[in-house]
Amino acid sequence: MDAEEEIEQKKKVRRGRFEQHILDNFDGQEVWFQEKRVQMVGEAKILTDDWGIRVNFESTDGEVFSVSGRWDYLVVYADRLGAAYSGWSLTTFCPYPEWND
DSSP states (O other): HHHHHHHHHHHHHHHHHHHHHHHTTTTOOOOOEEEEEEEEEEEEEEEEEEEEEHHHHHHHHSOOEEEEEGGEEEOOOSHHHHHHTTTTTEESSSSSGGOOO
């Protein structure tokens, strides 16, 4: 197996393991987006494919943007989703309530 086939296999395994959890817990839900010291609440719309996920985020203030992550770089927990090396994350809770004062 060459390196490219190995990467594709790894992505396929991680997609099988995490796709439904991501869609059930983050897609269409009110979540908190965080990137460095930027934090905002809004709705995440998540699209998945063989490559990974694409998140279309609309904050409650009306700001709209997209972020993405490849399957083998996603960091997935019960209440947190992010992409390694990119710096963004989604959580089902407010990570730093003190920043909202």
